[in-house]
Amino acid sequence: MTDSVQIVYFCTQGGLMKKRIEDLTVIENRRLAESFFLIKVSSPGGLPEINPGQFVQALVTESPATFLRRPLSVHDVDRNMNTISLLVQIAGPGTERLSRLNPGEKLNLVYPLGNSFTLPSEGEKVLLTGGGCGMAPLLYLGRKISESGVQPHFALGFRNRSRILGHDEFKTLGPVHLSTEDGSEGHRGFVTDIPAFRDEKWDRIYCCGPEPMMKAVAAACIRRGIFCEVSLENLMACGLGICLCCVVPTTSGNLCSCTDGPVFNVNDLKWQTSG
Amino acid sequence: MTDSVQIVYFCTQGGLMKKRIEDLTVIENRRLAESFFLIKVSSPGGLPEINPGQFVQALVTESPATFLRRPLSVHDVDRNMNTISLLVQIAGPGTERLSRLNPGEKLNLVYPLGNSFTLPSEGEKVLLTGGGCGMAPLLYLGRKISESGVQPHFALGFRNRSRILGHDEFKTLGPVHLSTEDGSEGHRGFVTDIPAFRDEKWDRIYCCGPEPMMKAVAAACIRRGIFCEVSLENLMACGLGICLCCVVPTTSGNLCSCTDGPVFNVNDLKWQTSG
Amino acid sequence: MADLRIKIGPLEFRNPVILASGTCGYGAELEDFMDLSELGGIIVKGTTLEPREGNPYPRMAETPSGMLNAVGLQNKGIDYFEKNIYPHLAEYDTHVIVNVNGNTIEDYVELSRRLDELKAIPAIELNISCPNVKKGGMIFGTNPASAREVISAVRKVYHKTLIVKLSPNVTDITEFARISEEEGAEAVSLVNTLLGMAIDARTMRPKLSTITGGLSGPAIKPVALRMVWQVARAVRIPVIGLGGIMNAEDAIEFILAGATAVQVGTVSFIDPGAGTSIVKGIEKYLVEKEFDSVSRITGLINRN
């Protein structure tokens, strides 16, 4: 049998890393805000290499309404503790069940999945922007960028003050700018209204958040000629490139956001212009 | 609208008591033996009248494999504490989930359902016989018989010593005779081999247990002309007399074991002779 | 407050929620859990001319998100019904509809004729889709010519509201809906159960005495919804949608797909008060979405 690494059909990057299915142990499950939870799980055998932007497919047990796995971004990785953190927002029965996981319980994951963000080169000025559970992949991305010697800046958007998630971890990596739609904290408006976003000269902007936010960020970046990668949250069945349900129209046709993505350069996406 | 009490189609006795759907609170969940659990639930609004032999339909949540409710006999009722006890044997995913209920959790029941055992008259000599989770309805029946001034005797059969359930509660009501199939405790063989069963003169015998046991007991009673009631555990969908799935062939045609039963006089059952 | 009233032929219903035949007995069995007068109507047990004992036990098997049944139309026959059951039903303050079954066209006709005379029964549901009987039943519902024949024959003797209950076990359900419309039915109801089967790997035997049975519950909802959508676009008579409805949201999906009314079946086994909860849930939804009547959302997905 040939080595699977050589075989590339749809998946351009996601297929390159060995995936596994594993029962991890819940170490901690902490409520961060309203409907947001931070779940830390540890791998019994030690973690594989995980790149920023990759995700896991979590098996939700004891939830009759949840048939398929649920895709969740890798929020953080702690190699010393062998843990992965997930930032979960309750959206329905599946995430609700995950929010009730107790320390000691098992969480079965298929991971690591998907491609990853392109890291910046030395000396570049980079902004990581997102909102809500779109913040999830940005912490690990920020950490990796920081480790590579580049200082990440963050621009995080929220509905209002009560929905703001703790971002102390982000602050340890770089400056954090906030916006709220009602102005109850930080700048009033969307992330794209934050002066730092608007006025400073960025070499790269990374974005993950609700689709309207990503489209607005993408449009701004295209206008200003800034390199921009977004992480999509298309509905997924398999997360492995076998069901072809998660497609996104790109300049090279329909691509799977689970293997060709979830990270896409906005120039490749068909929605770049409509944003 | 007419009073439902007047309307009798299939249900001869079960339809007479007002049924309710209610969230009860788990007070206690204790492992009795191997796969047997005693679950005590309390009714927030106070219990309705419940007769011995009646059952509940328990809603099993968080168990994707369990679509329908699960019928369980009323094992005991404590009017002072407002609690019902259920004796549950793990048979599959539904009962497994019930065995993991924690104190404080809710258990939704539709109850009280079904008809009930006929209580003996003063001075009669009665034997309550069963095995495994078939013991469930016998405790409450024994209690009611005892309260009516008749002393119940018990004959309980088990596979072997390790499967014997605690029966201290039974002992407070009357003499208890045991049998095990391998003779590791009590009489070797089946309940029908217990000398007290075989040799004494009983006015009434009540039985609940595996079908072969009930058929053997029924056959013996018919031969000896003893009044005998058995409690059937036919597969049920509704427990309310509306699906007609739980039927048992009787001398008056197919009857619902959820409303015309679960208690039947063996003379009315078509299997009386094949036992 | 939203206006929940709907009309099927000449008949006005208080709201679009009706209890499905074979899953609500004669109504009385559920009275401890809800007030039947808060429902659009109830369709009582499948009824035949002669009394029937139904199929042998076991008649039921649980399946993923559903169940199979093989009851086989156990009922006491029309004479007993008329004498002992009907008088009680006649006092209900909701539409009581009888589900009509037979082995032959003559059976259907004779039973319908008898029911035409019962004042308090404003409608019948012609069941040409029961998968659990050897003769009659689904045969009429899966063969267009037989379907036409039986509907036409019943229409001649039945003068009130005639609903035809269609089988989902066909290649093109719209064909049967069109035939029902052409033959003068006031409405079609769909779906009856999907023909299914379950095997016990441990005992290596089928779980039902009849080997195959009818699948109901949420498992069949996507298929039922698709068929309701197809039929609602194919005929002008009202469509009564059912199959796997567990709550108001499910019911609303059927209405959005084009159903004028819905029936709730298997859910009553799990939540015996589901019927009236669903009525309340539909009303709440309409109020929240600011629709003043349920008819505003009927078939909405086809309108934009």
Add this chain to the structure above:
Amino acid sequence: MADLRIKIGPLEFRNPVILASGTCGYGAELEDFMDLSELGGIIVKGTTLEPREGNPYPRMAETPSGMLNAVGLQNKGIDYFEKNIYPHLAEYDTHVIVNVNGNTIEDYVELSRRLDELKAIPAIELNISCPNVKKGGMIFGTNPASAREVISAVRKVYHKTLIVKLSPNVTDITEFARISEEEGAEAVSLVNTLLGMAIDARTMRPKLSTITGGLSGPAIKPVALRMVWQVARAVRIPVIGLGGIMNAEDAIEFILAGATAVQVGTVSFIDPGAGTSIVKGIEKYLVEKEFDSVSRITGLINRN
């Protein structure tokens, strides 16, 4: 140890477990989770003559114990397949079968002819049952005359093992199985997905871009099992059963109902190593029940 080998036409399979088309990519995507050489075979993605982009997003909706898909045969076409994918597949130590799709009979014939020449593809699965394409697909699978025509035409040009994949969206699936047998197919596989639909009550819109889609997963198992049982009694060629198989027990139920082999589909999305676990589970069952080969239990429920 039990003998798991089975035969479909001239082709011997190591065991009766095959990955279903459209749910295992080209196999490589699942290699991290199992050793493909431990499987009976794999049926790669639905393939067409020309490249196809499939249907617009959204293509998926979760349903009770199942899912709807509306992929619509996205694939890169036979030229790309032959040049870029086939060379890798040729090295697999398991039977690699291609699922063949077309708009017209000519499409099917041409594609089959091309595949006949590919040495390492020992069999094709003629998909006359895809519910997610406007032309072709299910039309051939729901019309007996069209089914006969396309099978007969393909049979003339395809000389290896021909499997016909049947649609469950028909009144009588045995009719299509008989036609397949008469036209010389070595086997039939069933079922493809049931045509279904989902609506989002919140947005009041269908959940799929195509409105309707194909239902798969445990929800359909009772229907699939029933059809496999019916077909196994109707034809003498082997039946490959699928639809909702999640574990070895499910697979065994299909075998007991008469399936010579089984396919596992949707389960791979949830448990990407399910294929080989099921092989092991079947073996364990046979050993426990003291059967020396899987063929001893094929169709067992019909034997006693």
